[in-house]
Amino acid sequence: MSEPLLSVNDVTVRFGGIVALNGVSIDVASGAIQAVIGPNGAGKSTLLNVVTGLYAASGGAISFAGKRIDGAPSHLVSRSGIARTFQNTELFGEMSAIENVMVGSDRHHSYGLGSAAVHDGRYRRRETEARREAQDLLALVGLQDQQDTAASALPFGSQRRLEIARALATRPRLLLLDEPAAGLRAAEVEDLTRILLALRVERGLTILVIDHVMALVMAISDRISVLNFGRKIADGDPDSVRKSPAVIKAYLGEKAAHAFSA
Amino acid sequence: MVARLAIGTTGLALFLAAPHVLPEFRMFEICLIAATALVVLGQIVVTGFAGQISLAQAAFVGLGGYGPAILAATWGLPLWLGIPATAAVVGVGGFVLGQMTLRVSGHYLALATLAFTAIVQLALVHCDVLTGGAAGMAMPTFQIFGITLSKGSELYYLVLPITVLLFLVTGNVMRSRFGRGLAALRQSETAAEAMGLNVRRYKAAAFAASGFLGAIGGAMLALLSTYLDPAQFGITQSIYYLAIAVVGGMLSPVGIIVASAIFVFIPEWLQAFQSYLGLVFALLLLGFIVLRPDGLASLRPSALRLGLSRSGEGSR
Amino acid sequence: MLAQVLVSSATAGAVYALIALGFVLIHKGTGVVHFGYGDQVTFGAYLALMAQVLIGLPFWASVVAALLLSVLIGAVIYGGFMWPLRNASLLSRIIASLALGTVMREFLRAYMGPNAWPFPFLLSQTSVPVGGILVVPANLAIVGISILVLGLLFLLFEKTVYGKAIMAACDNQVGASIVGIRVSSVFLMIWVIASVLATVAGILVAPVLTLSPDMGLIGIKGFTAAVLGGFNSLAGAVCGGVLLGVLEALGGTYVSTALKDMISYGILIAIILARPQGLLGVIAIKKV
Numbered sequence: 001m002s003e004p005l006l007s008v009n010d011v012t013v014r015f016g017g018i019v020a021l022n023g024v025s026i027d028v029a030s031g032a033i034q035a036v037i038g039p040n041g042a043g044k045s046t047l048l049n050v051v052t053g054l055y056a057a058s059g060g061a062i063s064f065a066g067k068r069i070d071g072a073p074s075h076l077v078s079r080s081g082i083a084r085t086f087q088n089t090e091l092f093g094e095m096s097a098i099e100n101v102m103v104g105s106d107r108h109h110s111y112g113l114g115s116a117a118v119h120d121g122r123y124r125r126r127e128t129e130a131r132r133e134a135q136d137l138l139a140l141v142g143l144q145d146q147q148d149t150a151a152s153a154l155p156f157g158s159q160r161r162l163e164i165a166r167a168l169a170t171r172p173r174l175l176l177l178d179e180p181a182a183g184l185r186a187a188e189v190e191d192l193t194r195i196l197l198a199l200r201v202e203r204g205l206t207i208l209v210i211d212h213v214m215a216l217v218m219a220i221s222d223r224i225s226v227l228n229f230g231r232k233i234a235d236g237d238p239d240s241v242r243k244s245p246a247v248i249k250a251y252l253g254e255k256a257a258h259a260f261s262a
Numbered sequence: 263m264v265a266r267l268a269i270g271t272t273g274l275a276l277f278l279a280a281p282h283v284l285p286e287f288r289m290f291e292i293c294l295i296a297a298t299a300l301v302v303l304g305q306i307v308v309t310g311f312a313g314q315i316s317l318a319q320a321a322f323v324g325l326g327g328y329g330p331a332i333l334a335a336t337w338g339l340p341l342w343l344g345i346p347a348t349a350a351v352v353g354v355g356g357f358v359l360g361q362m363t364l365r366v367s368g369h370y371l372a373l374a375t376l377a378f379t380a381i382v383q384l385a386l387v388h389c390d391v392l393t394g395g396a397a398g399m400a401m402p403t404f405q406i407f408g409i410t411l412s413k414g415s416e417l418y419y420l421v422l423p424i425t426v427l428l429f430l431v432t433g434n435v436m437r438s439r440f441g442r443g444l445a446a447l448r449q450s451e452t453a454a455e456a457m458g459l460n461v462r463r464y465k466a467a468a469f470a471a472s473g474f475l476g477a478i479g480g481a482m483l484a485l486l487s488t489y490l491d492p493a494q495f496g497i498t499q500s501i502y503y504l505a506i507a508v509v510g511g512m513l514s515p516v517g518i519i520v521a522s523a524i525f526v527f528i529p530e531w532l533q534a535f536q537s538y539l540g541l542v543f544a545l546l547l548l549g550f551i552v553l554r555p556d557g558l559a560s561l562r563p564s565a566l567r568l569g570l571s572r573s574g575e576g577s578r
Numbered sequence: 579m580l581a582q583v584l585v586s587s588a589t590a591g592a593v594y595a596l597i598a599l600g601f602v603l604i605h606k607g608t609g610v611v612h613f614g615y616g617d618q619v620t621f622g623a624y625l626a627l628m629a630q631v632l633i634g635l636p637f638w639a640s641v642v643a644a645l646l647l648s649v650l651i652g653a654v655i656y657g658g659f660m661w662p663l664r665n666a667s668l669l670s671r672i673i674a675s676l677a678l679g680t681v682m683r684e685f686l687r688a689y690m691g692p693n694a695w696p697f698p699f700l701l702s703q704t705s706v707p708v709g710g711i712l713v714v715p716a717n718l719a720i721v722g723i724s725i726l727v728l729g730l731l732f733l734l735f736e737k738t739v740y741g742k743a744i745m746a747a748c749d750n751q752v753g754a755s756i757v758g759i760r761v762s763s764v765f766l767m768i769w770v771i772a773s774v775l776a777t778v779a780g781i782l783v784a785p786v787l788t789l790s791p792d793m794g795l796i797g798i799k800g801f802t803a804a805v806l807g808g809f810n811s812l813a814g815a816v817c818g819g820v821l822l823g824v825l826e827a828l829g830g831t832y833v834s835t836a837l838k839d840m841i842s843y844g845i846l847i848a849i850i851l852a853r854p855q856g857l858l859g860v861i862a863i864k865k866v
Binding site: 309368369370374376377380381384497498504505537541543544551 | 611613659662663666667668669670672673674676677678680681683684685687688795798801805839840843844846847850851
């Protein structure tokens with residue numbers, strides 16, 4: 001069994017008196033699609049935020065591709081190969097769709113301040129490359145016709161897809177999605193499922209998804225971890241999680257758990 | 263492309279013709295407008311493009327003038343060396359100041375930059391051995407290759423090319439991945455950071471640029487006024503530069519050139535009412551920030567705004 | 579010696595406390611740091627002066643006139659500028675408050691001249707020895723009136739329903755409006771109270787600092803005091819003011835009087851960098 005790509009080990013996150021995550025351990029294997037589910041307030045977004053360096057862990061360790069990343073600033077976590085989307089879309093509203101994606105792809109087509117100052121050949125070449133890569137990514141998520149529309153002017157579903165395209169532009173190894181299906185219609189959820197499955201196959205991407213929409217979670221996950229009140233209460237393949245009494249109790253209450261297991 | 267060539271040629275023709283057509287005091291005014299616009303360019307890089315509130319511009323202007331003057335007076339360093347050297351140091355100082363943004367933003371940042379300006383002004387007054395204290399000191403005349411440039415029509419050949427060059431370079435950089443990075447962190451720091459942008463370094467770099475541009479502009483202004491008076495480099499002046507930025511448009515290099523011209527001409531228009539000058543500037547600032555916060559640039563968005571977003575839309 | 583320094587520092591501390599309170603009040607209420615507040619302090623003092631000099635009112639009548647006018651000014655600032663800008667960007671609101679202060683300052687410079695005006699002290703200026711320490715009655719008046727004003731405000735906010743409603747609206751606009759509190763009226767009240775506070779502080783401090791359009795720089799001291807106190811609580815603002823007065827007096831005596839101002843700015847920058855939430859405040863975390 002090879003080493004997991006992402007390893008969250010006994011991580012605790014505290015905000016003053018509130019314990020958002022309590023000794024949570026989750027491993028994500030390379031090339032897997034894994035989901036984290038749980039009732040509201042379970043700590044799912046906190047998990048994403050502590051992995052990406054937005055929050056500090058008060059205890060435990062986080063490793064990515066064998067190296068410790070807990071305590072590292074967000075931009076370094078991103079550069080090591082982890083990209084993410086946000087629960088409340090954090091797009092660059094005034095910029096167009098393609099410019100949003102280019103902010104991500106810029107890093108791989110870089111040029112120095114000198115080239116930027118005089119707009120020389122290197123600048124022109126790299127800008128064209130970055131632009132092309134951004135266009136390809138927009139096409140991947142079906143937004144190629146809206147490339148010059150301001151991000152804040154896009155409809156909600158398109159904004160969600162733009163966030164994914166933008167995250168992909170950084171060429172990550174691990175993609176963290178924070179409720180990507182929230183607010184999407186059934187047809188859009190199907191599109192999203194298709195895109196994510198294709199990403200795993202075509203780009204060898206490892207994906208960790210947080211969501212409530214079970215249609216998405218069950219359709220794509222190899223493995224599901226369940227959080228409740230900051231603790232992990234179940235971890236396994238979709239079937240076993242679905243039948244786990246602890247999970248049923250967390251979602252539906254004590255009586256339902258008894259009813260199911262009786 | 264053709265349009266650019268046409269603009270460039272017309273500009274060059276105007277540039278060469280002006281000294282032969284315009285009287286001396288107009289030439290002086292043109293230089294004053296250019297130097298002021300350069301200072302305000304520094305302001306919009308940090309406050310407009312990077313979205314960081316800075317009231318430090320007057321301090322950079324003061325240091326940009328005093329530095330070369332002191333280097334010339336104490337060590338005989340010629341101005342053509344002293345000015346860029348000082349600007350570079352002030353730029354580094356701006357970078358250090360910008361590191362503060364790790365800790366603070368918004369109100370506290372405004373306050374910290376305000377305090378910075380106050381401290382620099384106090385220092386200029388107290389280090390009277392070097393700076394001449396509250397009485398100030400004279401700015402040496404500019405000499406290079408044996409040529410002396412002292413009048414408006416002579417400094418013209420120094421001030422204008424430098425201003426145009428710095429404006430073009432800044433515009434270019436804003437239309438590159440660096441400008442995109444700044445626009446990104448302005449709109450969502452969290453997302454920019456998640457995209458791998460070192461937000462703190464970008465902000466510090468914006469401060470560095472504002473320091474550098476402010477210092478060069480300050481040196482030019484000192485050459486034009488031939489005297490350095492510490493009372494000119496305080497919080498009121500920082501607000502003055504901020505006012506020009508607001509009136510011109512925080513994201514518009516062209517807008518601030520127009521606004522600088524307006525602010526330079528106002529004292530002339532108000533000939534008889536000189537004592538009301540400060541009040542007029544303050545009312546302009548108040549009026550614009552309440553009624554037209556995007557400045558004059560919002561009147562002609564396509565022509566005047568740098569258009570980082572292709573759709574041209576953008577509310578603040 | 580130390581006792582003397584502390585007693586002398588009480589004057590400055592009292593005034594800083596008033597100004598800091600005004601800052602925090604405005605910030606708690608409307609989320610705006612009023613960068614022009616120092617200039618409003620100056621303007622308030624000038625109102626009393628102008629009533630005396632231009633209209634010829636006796637001192638106490640002009641003080642009353644100034645207080646009444648500052649009620650009007652507070653209302654105008656809120657209604658004409660802060661309310662319309664309530665949804666504007668932070669940058670716009672900061673610049674607007676700066677602009678308001680600058681307009682007031684430049685107005686005074688244009689109409690009353692850039693030079694200093696003498697301003698009458700409330701009580702005698704000759705120091706009186708009290709138990710080995712020299713006490714100046716005029717300064718005692720400043721401290722006394724400050725304490726009185728602070729006491730009145732404390733009563734208002736802690737003991738009256740009206741005052742508690744104001745604090746409630748500051749903490750939670752939505753919640754307050756649900757229970758029937760008209761938030762815009764509350765904010766108007768806050769601006770009016772803060773404006774009157776500014777005038778009081780101005781009249782108290784004008785004789786000490788000599789009245790000129792640039793007296794508003796004391797606003798930075800008030801801001802520093804508010805930052806020291808955490809910028810969150812009214813009590814913190816008062817503590818911050820007193821503390822700043824003491825620190826400044828100690829620094830001035832034991833380090834250097836010329837650099838007293840630098841000490842304040844230095845304290846400010848140090849606090850901002852080391853502990854932005856001040857001595858009593860709390861840092862908020864944004865939920866993503």
